[in-house]
Amino acid sequence: MEPPERYRPIVDDFEAFRAACERPLPSAIRVNTIKATVEDVRTALDEAGVAYEPVDWHDELFVLPDSSPGANWPYFHGWIHGQEEVSAVPASVLAPEPGERVWDACAAPGSKATQLAALLDDRGEVVATDTNLGRISALRTNTERLGATNIAVTHEDARNHTLKPFGGAEYDRALVDVPCSCEGTIRKNPDAFEEWSMSHVRGISGVQKDILERAVQATKAGGTVVYSTCTFAPEENEAVLDHVLAEEDCELVAFELGLDHREGVTEWQGSEFDPSVRKAKRIYPHFNDTGGFFCAKLEVGA
């Protein structure tokens, strides 16, 4: 059974969910606080005649009802970055502090890496890793335009990430926003369901487990790891968490999020997961008029 139908048992108000998946998604932007304040951006958008609407859960996000973000002054100056609302969730949940060292395991094209750089106040260090050189090129373009000077980019498979170039030090925090079946991006990419297959879900779930394990290993005791996907499949979400809880010294922790969501599911098609996966959050398109998303916060064993 294919999406979205296979999620009927776990989604509230399933018909509204299916209808939301068919509606296009409005453009959204994030204010790049490395270069400008929220007030600067409001003024510059007013001067450019670009309409914008605030987002209630996050002061630095705006929805652009009438336009895309690329062809105006604040974009050229790197004051703003086109980034969907739910895409801003994981870095907000990771909440790094200025001066910390953070690993972004699957960083391209860089919306979250540059958001982490801004949360660090362009201090500390963001090691941004990606396995695909073409996508690294996009990541580089974004870090430069946004003026981040604390991002180091490495080209490698996150599963085999090495701490060697940086002297072997472990990270304070890690962001694991893994490659996934992208069901949650259906409103932006109407082909997402057509390209979907169960074998892809199963295959990528193995990759996700390995990347999350590496992130837990590379993070200091007492440090934080955030795991996220833009998909609804429990195989890629709760099942991955269940695996890492069994294999590595870490636990799921509760967190606040100002977007309407549901807790992680503990049962799926005959499988049962560790009960603590309830602490993860499922964000569905019909709840907040956004894309779909999954996010969990872990603490590495002290």
Next chain:
Amino acid sequence: MNDSTKFTRLPATEAERDEAERATREEVLAFWDERFGVPPETFADHTFWERGKGKLWCYRGEPPSPVDIEALGMTFLRTRQEHWKPTLEAVQRFGQHASECVIHLSESEAETFVAGDDQELDWDGDWGYLVVTHDLAGRREPVGVGLYVYGELRSQVPKGRRRELDG
């Protein structure tokens, strides 16, 4: 030897230089100070790195040198040529500290610059690379780097960054 695949940290001063043509940190700070009036303390928290011949990067961190990765902070300055040239990114990020060799453009002149077009403009100062500014949100904001010669401001906006702005 200069290894073009790795980032090598710039030596602090002439005395520490082991590669004849590599710029020193001292020279880089002097360039920004003497050409643009950007105070050296602006870069107090940053380290400078070279990868390839004369391509300098600016990073707010101190990994061991050399480091073999894809990118370290932002591209910053082109050296090993007669006139050193700052990148658009460096000027956008640090150009608000400049007090010399700054040319301020009107809205339509700034749009012409960003589209990548050259234009005839009056300029009383030194010829060469200038910090180009315009008014945005009530302040003078650096747009990028221009080359002023023979009565003309030549846009140095890289092809991939050029834009026809909506206004």
